Amino acid sequence: MEVPGLFNYWMAIILMMAGLYTVIARGNLVKKLVGLGVFQISVFVLYITMGKIKDGTAPILPAGPVDGVVFSNPLPHVLILTAIVVGIATTALGLALVVRIHEAFGTIEEDDIQDIEENEA
Amino acid sequence: MIELLDIVILGMMVVAALAVLWLRDLFAVAMLSGAYSLMGATLYVLLDAVDVAFTEAAVGAGIATVLMLGTLTLVPRQEKQGKKPSLAGLFTVAATGSLLIWATLDMPEYGDPDAPIHHHVAPRYMKDSTAEVGPPNVVTSVLASYRGYDTLGETTVIFTAAIGVMALLARGRRKP
Amino acid sequence: MREKPILRVGTKFLIPFILMFALYVQFHGDFGPGGGFQAGVIFASAFILYAIVFGIAHARRALPAGIRRLLLSLGVLIYAGTGVLALAEGGRFLDYSSLAAQPVLGQHVGIFLVEFGVGMTVFAAMTTIFFVFASRDPSAREQD
Numbered sequence: 001m002e003v004p005g006l007f008n009y010w011m012a013i014i015l016m017m018a019g020l021y022t023v024i025a026r027g028n029l030v031k032k033l034v035g036l037g038v039f040q041i042s043v044f045v046l047y048i049t050m051g052k053i054k055d056g057t058a059p060i061l062p063a064g065p066v067d068g069v070v071f072s073n074p075l076p077h078v079l080i081l082t083a084i085v086v087g088i089a090t091t092a093l094g095l096a097l098v099v100r101i102h103e104a105f106g107t108i109e110e111d112d113i114q115d116i117e118e119n120e121a
Numbered sequence: 122m123i124e125l126l127d128i129v130i131l132g133m134m135v136v137a138a139l140a141v142l143w144l145r146d147l148f149a150v151a152m153l154s155g156a157y158s159l160m161g162a163t164l165y166v167l168l169d170a171v172d173v174a175f176t177e178a179a180v181g182a183g184i185a186t187v188l189m190l191g192t193l194t195l196v197p198r199q200e201k202q203g204k205k206p207s208l209a210g211l212f213t214v215a216a217t218g219s220l221l222i223w224a225t226l227d228m229p230e231y232g233d234p235d236a237p238i239h240h241h242v243a244p245r246y247m248k249d250s251t252a253e254v255g256p257p258n259v260v261t262s263v264l265a266s267y268r269g270y271d272t273l274g275e276t277t278v279i280f281t282a283a284i285g286v287m288a289l290l291a292r293g294r295r296k297p
Numbered sequence: 298m299r300e301k302p303i304l305r306v307g308t309k310f311l312i313p314f315i316l317m318f319a320l321y322v323q324f325h326g327d328f329g330p331g332g333g334f335q336a337g338v339i340f341a342s343a344f345i346l347y348a349i350v351f352g353i354a355h356a357r358r359a360l361p362a363g364i365r366r367l368l369l370s371l372g373v374l375i376y377a378g379t380g381v382l383a384l385a386e387g388g389r390f391l392d393y394s395s396l397a398a399q400p401v402l403g404q405h406v407g408i409f410l411v412e413f414g415v416g417m418t419v420f421a422a423m424t425t426i427f428f429v430f431a432s433r434d435p436s437a438r439e440q441d
Contacts, residue, residue, distance in 0.1 A: 005230035005231055006228060006231070007128065007131075007231065008127065009222075010222055010225065011134070013218055013221045013225070015138050017215075017217065018135070018138035020217065021211065022141060022142050024213065024214070025211075026200070030147050030189070031141075031150060031200055034151070037181075041134075044173070045134075050228075050238055053169075053232055053234050054232030054233070055232075056169055057169060058170070059259040060257055060258045060259065060329060061257045061258075061259065062257070071169075072168070072169035073238060075243050075246070075263065077170045077172055078263045078268060080170070080173050081176050082264070082275045084176045084181060085275060086275055087181075088180045088184055089279050089281075089283075089422070092283075092286055093286060095188055095430070096286045096289040096429075098196060099289075099433060102195065107197075172330045174330075176335050179338040179342070184342070184423055187345060188426065191430040195430075253401075254401070255327070256408065261326050261327050266408055269380070269411065273380065273391065280369060280370070280418055283369055284369075286429055286430075290429045291429050
């Protein structure tokens, strides 16, 4: 069984669009952050797929001779490793903002917040 | 076999992503996003990215879920009912998605060893990193040595995020 | 929590192993999967588990805010300091080859220090973020 040539990219794009739609269409701020996370991981899948070489193995060099062993590309791994940790940092900051917004407005629904702001203005 | 797993896990991830979109109970959404993250980690193992999988499992499935649950103790757990599906959003997503899929037609196929990405700096890292840097784990060599600047910047991002969260949520001892 | 002995004993049993595993990941990152980021998060998860089971007040006493803040900034300082040290030894910023007599040994020392700094900052950041979230009063409302 083979993975059809571009299948992984297409799935990554479907995930990406599911995340993007969650961010656009849902008014709940926590939901928006989860959508952002879905989007983020789809980008990771895209990158890691690009680094994969058929019949390759993880880029950890064994002690012995390495002739004939195919290693997958380590570069996307490094990029995504850093991206994951930056992702949690932004998520944490976003959640902290959501908590503060809830304390200030009593709601985390986008349209309710908008109503409150309009009434105050 | 591994290819079959790849397809199945990606399918499950799509299901989880759509469930995140539909469910109104934010507790379920938080747990699903953790599961989604863990499926992503499994996929990375299949794609030979063991370091990334490790990080994703610890950070994405672990800490992110814990933080999400911590937030849900402070905010309402139910999403408000009755928001209409956004047609403009649906159109934007469909258009962007089709454009991106059209763009992938130029991409190298899955696992293609002749893809341009494998012929830039990566072969040099694989060939010379033992002599130049030392560690058998090439990801560590690239992360800490060849691309040390990136990692320094990223550590600073974590530092800044922690300070930002403290500034937003930690109660100061002095009254303003 | 007094009424859940299995949870309490189980947690006490698990925490040393989690900490040990984190240290293994930290110092074995050169040879297998792992490194400062993963180790920091795993080390933090031990304290988060402790905080969840025994309550945030106990966890705060085990890991006071001052120490967390110190570790948070010390990690970045170690990382950047390693770069400056390389500069002072006649190399370029973050070029560890100048840190020891042989370049490869210097690289080894440099990567060790840098990963240690990363682990420290990530650990302190994750625990700080969790503790801050967990000790927030749910009924807090801003008065205006």
